[in-house]
Amino acid sequence: MVISVWRYSHLLFAIISSIFLLIASITGIILSVEPITKKVAPYSVSGADELSLAETIKTLNKTYEEVLAISRDRNGFVSITAIVGGKNETFYVDPFTGEKLGNLIQKKPLFQFATNLHRSLFLKSTGRFLIGMASFLLILISISGIILIAKRQGGYKHFFASVVRENFSQYHHVIYARLSLIPLLIIALTGVYLSLLRFNIIPDTQVSLQVDFNTIHDEPQQEFTAFPIFKKTALSELRTLEYPFSEFVEDYYIIRLKDKEIYLNQVTGEILAEENYPIIQVMSSWATVLHTGDGSIIWSIILGLGSLAIPFLTVTGFIIYFKRPKTKIKNKYKKKDSDHLILVGTEGGTTLQFAQELHKQLIAVGKKSYLGLMNQYSYFQKMEHLIVITATYGQGEAPASAEKFMHLLKKHPQQKAFKFSVIGFGSTAYPNFCQFAYETQKALNTLEKSTEYQKVFTVNDQSFESFANWTNAWSKQAGLTLHLEKPTLPTKSQPASTFKILKKVEISEDDTFLLSLKDLNGAKPVSGDLLSIIPAKGAHERLYSIGKLNSDTLVISIRRHEYGLCSNYLHQLKEKEELTATVVQNRNFHFPKNAKKTILIATGTGIGPFLGMIDENTKKKEIHLYWGARTTNSFNLYKEHINRALEFGKLTNFKTAYSRNQTKKNYVQHLIKKDEKLFLETLNDKGCIMICGSIAMQKEVIKELQQLCIDHLEKDLSYYQNRKQIKMDCY
Numbered sequence: 068m069v070i071s072v073w074r075y076s077h078l079l080f081a082i083i084s085s086i087f088l089l090i091a092s093i094t095g096i097i098l099s100v101e102p103i104t105k106k107v108a109p110y111s112v113s114g115a116d117e118l119s120l121a122e123t124i125k126t127l128n129k130t131y132e133e134v135l136a137i138s139r140d141r142n143g144f145v146s147i148t149a150i151v152g153g154k155n156e157t158f159y160v161d162p163f164t165g166e167k168l169g170n171l172i173q174k175k176p177l178f179q180f181a182t183n184l185h186r187s188l189f190l191k192s193t194g195r196f197l198i199g200m201a202s203f204l205l206i207l208i209s210i211s212g213i214i215l216i217a218k219r220q221g222g223y224k225h226f227f228a229s230v231v232r233e234n235f236s237q238y239h240h241v242i243y244a245r246l247s248l249i250p251l252l253i254i255a256l257t258g259v260y261l262s263l264l265r266f267n268i269i270p271d272t273q274v275s276l277q278v279d280f281n282t283i284h285d286e287p288q289q290e291f292t293a294f295p296i297f298k299k300t301a302l303s304e305l306r307t308l309e310y311p312f313s314e315f316v317e318d319y320y321i322i323r324l325k326d327k328e329i330y331l332n333q334v335t336g337e338i339l340a341e342e343n344y345p346i347i348q349v350m351s352s353w354a355t356v357l358h359t360g361d362g363s364i365i366w367s368i369i370l371g372l373g374s375l376a377i378p379f380l381t382v383t384g385f386i387i388y389f390k391r392p393k394t395k396i397k398n399k400y401k402k403k404d405s406d407h408l409i410l411v412g413t414e415g416g417t418t419l420q421f422a423q424e425l426h427k428q429l430i431a432v433g434k435k436s437y438l439g440l441m442n443q444y445s446y447f448q449k450m451e452h453l454i455v456i457t458a459t460y461g462q463g464e465a466p467a468s469a470e471k472f473m474h475l476l477k478k479h480p481q482q483k484a485f486k487f488s489v490i491g492f493g494s495t496a497y498p499n500f501c502q503f504a505y506e507t508q509k510a511l512n513t514l515e516k517s518t519e520y521q522k523v524f525t526v527n528d529q530s531f532e533s534f535a536n537w538t539n540a541w542s543k544q545a546g547l548t549l550h551l552e553k554p555t556l557p558t559k560s561q562p563a564s565t566f567k568i569l570k571k572v573e574i575s576e577d578d579t580f581l582l583s584l585k586d587l588n589g590a591k592p593v594s595g596d597l598l599s600i601i602p603a604k605g606a607h608e609r610l611y612s613i614g615k616l617n618s619d620t621l622v623i624s625i626r627r628h629e630y631g632l633c634s635n636y637l638h639q640l641k642e643k644e645e646l647t648a649t650v651v652q653n654r655n656f657h658f659p660k661n662a663k664k665t666i667l668i669a670t671g672t673g674i675g676p677f678l679g680m681i682d683e684n685t686k687k688k689e690i691h692l693y694w695g696a697r698t699t700n701s702f703n704l705y706k707e708h709i710n711r712a713l714e715f716g717k718l719t720n721f722k723t724a725y726s727r728n729q730t731k732k733n734y735v736q737h738l739i740k741k742d743e744k745l746f747l748e749t750l751n752d753k754g755c756i757m758i759c760g761s762i763a764m765q766k767e768v769i770k771e772l773q774q775l776c777i778d779h780l781e782k783d784l785s786y787y788q789n790r791k792q793i794k795m796d797c798y
């Protein structure tokens with residue numbers, strides 16, 4: 068089923084039930100304390116469970132004038148009802164000595180209040196019905212939640228794999244939903260069960276034993292201590308034992324054990340009637356224990372934490388929903404009249420915002436553009452250009468709004484020839500970067516009337532700059548001039564800061580240079596974060612990976628492009644001049660704190676963030692750096708940093724691959740095969756491999772690593788990726 072159906076169902080169930088669930092969960096948290104306060108009361112007698120009923124009855128009969136009943140509750144406390152000083156009393160006893168231990172625990176007013184609110188909202192049957200309904204909706208919320216988590220994690224197999232952090236609410240909603248899933252489902256299922264029982268929809272069947280009074284004998288007489296059932300039954304099995312009403316043989320003992328009820332002749336010890344409890348009664352007892360936590364401190368704590376998760380999940384769930392980019396599509400032209408079709412594959416809505424901008428601009432230059440979702444692919448009479456813009460989800464799968472696309476492609480053949488272009492939105496933090504875009508391109512290529520207009524273009528981490536680059540190239544090829552405006556997406560940026568240029572080092576052969584910057588405004592980047600620079604008013608931002616050399620000095624490595632606005636702007640900056648830039652958090656690419664061994668792989672300027680990470684390695688952890696570049700001269704730019712790090716033990720090993728130094732091209736991926744032992748050890752020992760540089764290099768490196776995993780570790784690379792042992796930031 069389409070994911071949005073599950074998402075909206077999840078939301079709808081949550082909206083309908085939220086108030087009732089919040090009340091039930093808060094009272095549930097309070098009530099989870101009650102069994103704990105009971106359990107810690109001093110009425111438990113060690114070893115009492117092993118006593119036989121015969122021994123217990125003997126002691127109690129000796130101690131008290133007349134015993135009427137003996138009970139054992141879920142905490143293991145034994146209580147009796149007896150006549151003491153002519154009065155009927157019920158109290159806890161020590162079954163070894165018969166000594167009174169204390170009066171029965173009375174329900175505290177707070178717990179009484181919480182129980183009434185929890186069960187019926189003080190609204191009697193109506194309230195009970197509402198709470199029962201809310202429990203039922205909690206089951207549906209849990210089921211739709213399981214499906215949504217499985218979808219976003221890329222299948223049930225990866226259900227418990229680590230979660231990629233997009234923002235606080237999304238990350239913690241998934242983490243806590245997974246942790247509290249089982250207790251919540253148990254609370255909900257037992258809650259529904261108890262409601263159904265209460266409304267007699269499940270009949271509360273009880274045992275109904277019949278005694279044939281004609282066959283009751285008063286011989287042979289036996290002492291009760293010799294009754295086999297009393298001798299062989301341990302106190303731990305007992306729920307209640309009711310003494311006979313009088314000494315007449317027609318009155319008998321009523322014994323309720325954990326699994327059955329027995330009527331026992333008080334004179335002969337003969338069993339008069341016996342029946343196991345019906346299954347419903349057993350289930351009801353279990354449902355009560357599981358729902359209330361009665362008798363178990365650990366389960367009460369789990370129930371309390373489960374209840375606590377409900378308000379948290381409700382709040383974070385609503386934040387996720389209300390912070391989602393709006394995905395309403397407005398079209399000026401009908402699809403049958405449009406020559407430009409933009410179809411979007413999105414789940415979170417951001418891709419649609421980019422597409423909307425392109426759609427607006429195409430209309431502005433007079434094109435009949437139609438914007439729709441990939442799941443709306445159909446027969447388009449006048450289509451000349453098809454532009455598919457799609458995100459990738461799960462393990463390289465289609466996003467929600469594109470799940471039917473492949474099927475629709477076959478279902479709706481076009482009559483008119485058309486050109487197509489595919490733009491993939493994805494993240495290099497995932498192993499299958501923009502995979503669905505590649506699959507879409509492949510599928511479109513198989514169509515009879517289609518012609519590939521451009522190769523797949525990929526956009527990492529919703530980079531507007533990349534998308535604008537694609538738009539420029541595409542519009543140039545189409546003979547159009549389009550100017551995109553940047554959509555307003557929620558950002559994780561810190562406010563803009565001023566940086567002073569400390570040093571610029573460059574080598575001319577490679578057109579690369581290294582800028583050292585001093586932060587003047589207290590921005591707090593971490594190596595691996597990004598520096599967003601807008602080189603001129605109205606220009607697009609450019610992101611550079613930051614290496615942090617000490618508390619206020621950053622380094623960025625830049626390749627100068629002949630017509631690159633930003634790289635040329637940075638290049639002309641002189642020492643002591645100032646630069647305004649914004650630090651953008653890039654959590655998925657921070658140095659792993661807990662890994663004993665880390666391998667860093669970079670090409671060209673991708674070494675930038677690693678210079679910082681190595682410099683910060685004061686604990687001298689094992690770090691291996693693999694770096695690919697064109698020639699040995701390229702290394703001159705970083706030589707000083709690397710040699711110093713090797714000398715001070717901050718870097719364990721440095722290996723290079725130069726592509727233009729010898730006849731046979733040498734690339735970093737070739738080094739992986741040579742050093743496969745180190746790579747395998749690192750993955751096995753929970754170490755980390757970080758990759759920074761070009762996407763082309765990333766693809767090759769991933770291919771090598773994937774092969775290593777399959778050949779030697781019998782696991783897919785995604786296994787390590789999900790455990791954050793592979794981190795990537797490529798462009």
Ligand SMILES: Cc1cc2nc3c(=O)[nH]c(=O)nc-3n(C[C@H](O)[C@H](O)[C@H](O)COP(=O)(O)O)c2cc1C
Nearest residue numbers: 413414415416417418458459463493494497500501
């Ligand atoms: C759960 C999840 C799984 C993802 N899986 C992939 C993936 O396998 N490959 C990829 O390139 N990007 C992946 N991404 C990144 C998204 O494709 C990317 O953030 C995209 O811009 C989201 O677009 P949307 O907001 O329009 O859905 C994933 C994102 C999430 C949240």
